[in-house]
Amino acid sequence: MLALFEILPRIGVLPRDHFPPISETLATLVEQLGEGSFWEAVYNTLQGWALGLGIAAVLAIPIGIVIGSSGLLYRATRVVIEFLRPIPSVALIPLAILIYGTGLKSKVFLATFASFWQLLVATLYGVQDVDPVATDTARSFGFSRIQRLFRVTLPGAIPYIATGVRIASAVSLILTVTAELVIGSAGLGRSINIARSGGNEELMYALILSTGILGLLLNTVLVRVERRLLHWHPSHRPGMESA
Amino acid sequence: MLKVDHLGKTYGEGDTAVEAIGDLEFEVREKEFVCIVGPSGCGKTTLLKCISGLLAPSRGEVRLHDQRIDGPPERMALVFQEYGRSLYPWMSVRQNVAFPLRRKRHAKREAAELVERAVESVDLTGFLERYPWELSGGMQQRVAIARALAYQPEIMLMDEPFASVDAQTRADLEDLILEVRRQYGVTVVFVTHDIDESVYLGDRIVVLTPAPTQVQEMLDVELPDPRDQLETKELPEFTRLRAHVYRSIKRRGQAADREAVSEERPAAVGS
Amino acid sequence: MTARRRRWLAAGLEVTVPILVLVAWGLWSAGSNNYYYPPLTDILSTFADTWLFERVGSDVVPSLMRMGLGYGIAVLVGIGLGLLLGQSPRARRAAAPIVEFLRAIPPPALLPFAILVIGVDDSMKVFIIAFVCLWPILLNTIDGVTGIDPTLRETTRMYGIEGRERLWRVMLPAASPQIFAGMRTSLSLALILMVISEMVASTNGIGYFVLQSQRTFALPEMWSGILLLGILGYALNGAFVLIERRVLRWHRGAHASALS
Numbered sequence: 001m002l003a004l005f006e007i008l009p010r011i012g013v014l015p016r017d018h019f020p021p022i023s024e025t026l027a028t029l030v031e032q033l034g035e036g037s038f039w040e041a042v043y044n045t046l047q048g049w050a051l052g053l054g055i056a057a058v059l060a061i062p063i064g065i066v067i068g069s070s071g072l073l074y075r076a077t078r079v080v081i082e083f084l085r086p087i088p089s090v091a092l093i094p095l096a097i098l099i100y101g102t103g104l105k106s107k108v109f110l111a112t113f114a115s116f117w118q119l120l121v122a123t124l125y126g127v128q129d130v131d132p133v134a135t136d137t138a139r140s141f142g143f144s145r146i147q148r149l150f151r152v153t154l155p156g157a158i159p160y161i162a163t164g165v166r167i168a169s170a171v172s173l174i175l176t177v178t179a180e181l182v183i184g185s186a187g188l189g190r191s192i193n194i195a196r197s198g199g200n201e202e203l204m205y206a207l208i209l210s211t212g213i214l215g216l217l218l219n220t221v222l223v224r225v226e227r228r229l230l231h232w233h234p235s236h237r238p239g240m241e242s243a
Numbered sequence: 244m245l246k247v248d249h250l251g252k253t254y255g256e257g258d259t260a261v262e263a264i265g266d267l268e269f270e271v272r273e274k275e276f277v278c279i280v281g282p283s284g285c286g287k288t289t290l291l292k293c294i295s296g297l298l299a300p301s302r303g304e305v306r307l308h309d310q311r312i313d314g315p316p317e318r319m320a321l322v323f324q325e326y327g328r329s330l331y332p333w334m335s336v337r338q339n340v341a342f343p344l345r346r347k348r349h350a351k352r353e354a355a356e357l358v359e360r361a362v363e364s365v366d367l368t369g370f371l372e373r374y375p376w377e378l379s380g381g382m383q384q385r386v387a388i389a390r391a392l393a394y395q396p397e398i399m400l401m402d403e404p405f406a407s408v409d410a411q412t413r414a415d416l417e418d419l420i421l422e423v424r425r426q427y428g429v430t431v432v433f434v435t436h437d438i439d440e441s442v443y444l445g446d447r448i449v450v451l452t453p454a455p456t457q458v459q460e461m462l463d464v465e466l467p468d469p470r471d472q473l474e475t476k477e478l479p480e481f482t483r484l485r486a487h488v489y490r491s492i493k494r495r496g497q498a499a500d501r502e503a504v505s506e507e508r509p510a511a512v513g514s
Numbered sequence: 515m516t517a518r519r520r521r522w523l524a525a526g527l528e529v530t531v532p533i534l535v536l537v538a539w540g541l542w543s544a545g546s547n548n549y550y551y552p553p554l555t556d557i558l559s560t561f562a563d564t565w566l567f568e569r570v571g572s573d574v575v576p577s578l579m580r581m582g583l584g585y586g587i588a589v590l591v592g593i594g595l596g597l598l599l600g601q602s603p604r605a606r607r608a609a610a611p612i613v614e615f616l617r618a619i620p621p622p623a624l625l626p627f628a629i630l631v632i633g634v635d636d637s638m639k640v641f642i643i644a645f646v647c648l649w650p651i652l653l654n655t656i657d658g659v660t661g662i663d664p665t666l667r668e669t670t671r672m673y674g675i676e677g678r679e680r681l682w683r684v685m686l687p688a689a690s691p692q693i694f695a696g697m698r699t700s701l702s703l704a705l706i707l708m709v710i711s712e713m714v715a716s717t718n719g720i721g722y723f724v725l726q727s728q729r730t731f732a733l734p735e736m737w738s739g740i741l742l743l744g745i746l747g748y749a750l751n752g753a754f755v756l757i758e759r760r761v762l763r764w765h766r767g768a769h770a771s772a773l774s
Contacts (some may be wrong), residue, residue: 072520076527080535086747088706090721091740093713094728098550098736178622182713189622196626204630208623215620297668315672328665332768333687342683343673376768394673 020202029206037191041207042214044187048104048176049218052111053169060116060168061161064123068157069149074124085121089114089175093182107179107187114175115168122164126157162226169222173215188214244308244430245271245294245398251302251455252289263289265455266303271398271432276424278441279434281451281459282492287434288324290456291402294432295321307398317346320391321400324407326384330375336362337371340390347394361393362386364423381412385419392423398430406436414472417444421470438492442484443470450491460491552734557741560734565742574742577719580636581708584643588700592648593693596655597685606656617649621707625714634715643707647700654696658689691765694758701754705747720746 032038067073089110100106130153138148180189188211195204252264263286271277281287292298294305296315305312307319320343323329330339340361344354362368365385375383384404391399401420405413417440424431435441441448442464450459464484466475475481540554565574599606624642632638662685670676670684686693712721724739759766 072524072527075524076531079528079532083532083744083748086702086705086751087740087744088702088709088747090706090709090713091724091743094725094736095550095740098728098733174620174622177620178710181622181625182710192623192626196630201630204626208619208627211620211623212618216618295672297672315674317674319672321669321672323665323669325665328663329669331666331684331687333690333764343675345679346674374764374767376764 020205024202025205025209028202029209032203032206032210038210041186041188041191042210044104044185045173045176045180045189045211045214048107048111048179048185048187049169049173051104051108052115052172052176053165055108055112056115056119056168056172057165059112060119061123064120064161065127065149065154065157068124068127069153074128081120085117090178090182093179096179097183102183102185104185106183107176107185110179111172111175115172118168118171119161119164122167123157123161126160126164127153129160130156158230162230166219166222166226169218170215173218177211244273245432246306246309247290247294247303248306249303250290250293250300250305252286252293252298253301262455264293264300265452265457267451267456267458268303269449269458269461271430274428274430276421276431276433276444276446277449278445278447279432279449279451280436280438280441280488280492281456282453283436285451285453286456287436287451288402290451291321291400291432291434295319295400297321318397319400320394320396320398321402322384322387322391322404324403326380326387326404326407327375329387330383330390332375335372335374336367336378336386336389339375339386340393343390343394357393357395358389361389364392364426365389365419379412381408381416384408384416388416388420388423392427392429395427396429398432401431401433403435404433405440413440418470418472420444425469438485438488439476442466442481442488443472443475448484448488450488462487550733552737556734557737561738561741564735564738573718573720573723576636577708577712577721580639580711580719581643581704584640584707585647585700585704587640587644588647588651588704589697591644592651592696592700593655593686596652596693597659597681597689599652600656600659600685600689613649613652617653621646621703622710625711629715638715639708639711642711643704646707647704650699650703651693651696654692654699655689658692659685661692662688691762694762698751698754698758701750702747705743705750709743 067077092110092113093106096106096109100109134152134156135148138152143151176187177189179185180187180191181193182189184190184193188207192204192207192211195201195207247267247269250264250267251262254261254263267290279287279290289298293300294312296305296312296319299313307316331342334342337358341354341358344357349357359368359371362371365388367382367385367389370378370382375386378386384407388404405416408416420431420433421444423429433441433444445464448462448464450461451457452459462484466478466480466484536554543551544553544555599609621642624645628638628642632641666684666688670680675684708719709721709724712719713725716722720739720743724736724743727733727736727739
């Protein structure tokens with residue numbers, strides 16, 4: 001398949017100026033690795049991603065735990081959450097521009113907003129999905145509510161939260177790059193746009209590729225971390241992979 | 244009518260090869276009710292899958308009316324043990340029973356009649372529009388049986404169909420299958436691990452050895468028809484037969500164990 | 515507190531809390547002179563003026579049409595291709611590298627590419643929406659088909675049901691819970707991409723309107739647009755859930771009884 005993308009532009013089936021042969025794109029990519037501006041852009045993007053994900057986690061997980069463990073609180077807030085959740089975070093881009101300008105802050109605002117909902121829902125789900133037999137057993141042993149929370153509910157919810165983190169991470173990256181693209185904050189998204197409007201297709205494709213690779217790397221890192229931290233959990237034990 | 248001819252089935256290759264079926268040979272005559280019994284892990288399910296054409300044998304063949312079976316034949320139906328997973332959950336009882344009939348191109352009215360008749364013979368007429376998940380386990384198995392009946396097969400294979408229901412329901416279903424067999428005149432090959440059931444239902448019993456499976460013994464069951472859960476089971480002949488079958492299975496089982504221990508060969512692990 | 519009382523309290527909270535939130539917002543913003551957060555009442559009246567029928571034709575309809583077209587294409591191609599790939603391990607293996615590569619491209623990075631190659635008209639937007647929405651549906655459909663219970667497969671084979679019959683009446687229904695899950699994800703993606711593509715390269719549409727309003731500092735209009743998008747997201751999701759619930763009634767029943 002790679003061969004296709006190499007040959008077709010060269011023989012003119014795909015218009016050369018829109019689809020440079022992949023070898024040229026890869027060459028440009030390698031070239032970029034030596035450029036300071038490239039790494040600066042990567043750093044900016046990572047910064048937005050990390051802050052977005054981090055702030056979202058710090059807010060969403062505790063709130064999710066609290067709401068999830070109280071039936072009343074959940075019923076009370078459910079409608080509000082269901083209404084706010086589907087608001088596409090990109091709809092807030094103009095708002096972000098207004099309030100935070102075009103720099104890091106608006107990027108982080110958008111990434112946080114989007115990641116927050118993913119994590120909140122995942123945490124809620126995880127806390128609520130706890131096995132009632134387990135909590136009942138704990139209750140019959142005289143554990144208090146807080147103790148039950150920490151010893152039974154939370155360990156059970158952790159895999160859901162971990163999956164939520166992975167999804168929120170992808171969302172955070174997407175929103176970060178989107179903000180860079182649309183608003184023009186510094187980062188890979190902006191660099192891609194600049195490359196396109198400057199007619200530099202090889203650079204544009206090279207940057208798009210790097211963004212994709214970045215996303216894959218981040219995901220792989222998270223999966224590894226999750227595996228390491230949760231190796232004790234039944235869902236991660238070998239041999240339980242069926243079903 | 245059905246001939247199992249030196250059937251053999253080996254799973255896997257080389258060191259990890261498992262010989263499920265060694266060499267099986269037996270015949271089933273028309274309209275017979277043949278029960279196949281054996282200890283756990285003796286390849287009963289594998290046998291049925293080979294007979295039904297779902298699995299290709301490694302050696303030998305199965306013939307129906309002297310024609311080799313190499314795919315599910317049209318005149319044959321198989322009732323699975325896991326009834327819950329073999330009924331289509333998005334279809335109602337009526338739709339489930341009618342579904343296989345599409346292959347046979349009946350006229351609409353004819354098909355509808357077949358469906359209703361089959362459902363009536365399993366006593367589920369009021370439940371035609373219900374969905375499988377709304378029914379109990381025994382009822383679901385009855386739907387699976389009705390589906391097989393409406394299909395009008397010549398020969399019906401049943402893979403421990405009543406193993407997953409409670410004892411009361413099992414007794415009812417056993418009587419049901421006898422009644423249905425009388426009404427429809429189908430030949431039945433019935434696999435079970437329940438010795439009592441095999442004697443109660445069968446005209447003939449085929450006892451299998453543990454893996455690699457062969458025919459241990461074949462017995463004719465000379466109990467009066469119609470069978471009755473109370474009367475038939477009180478007959479001395481019934482007791483004699485079941486003891487015979489029990490001993491037959493046990494004996495071979497013990498011999499196999501003794502061989503295994505003395506030769507330090509890995510014993511056939513029961514499932 | 516008795517169970518009964520608790521249930522009443524919960525129901526009551528469920529209704530009153532959102533209303534309280536709205537009222538609080540209204541009160542807080544009414545007195546504010548903050549330029550960025552106009553009074554709620556202003557926003558609502560602007561909403562009525564703008565969206566209740568004046569701009570429906572010029573902005574809402576184009577937006578929805580682009581979204582609908584892109585989403586529709588993704589659904590058809592995703593399910594169709596997914597059903598085919600789901601049945602053939604060989605095809606899956608052959609397609610895997612392409613699929614993995616294409617799907618890993620982050621959506622926003624695709625925008626410049628699409629603008630370059632296709633331009634800034636409607637077809638670019640439809641393309642982007644369709645392309646990104648394709649993957650969740652495709653992958654979920656494949657999962658749905660490969661995950662069909664083996665006993666169900668054997669039953670189907672045993673009764674000699676094959677070909678188109680098997681595809682429409684067994685595989686598609688069996689995979690439908692998974693397919694719907696994918697469609698639901700894609701639905702929210704469709705909305706997001708519609709908005710972004712309109713903000714970046716469009717001369718009409720809801721997304722365009724919101725950004726324009728911000729640029730021309732028409733704050734109440736901007737907020738009204740955001741509000742509309744929120745309502746749209748909520749309504750689309752709600753409609754989807756309703757449809758899903760009807761179509762998959764059998765699944766909920768089967769699932770519930772399997773768990774109990």
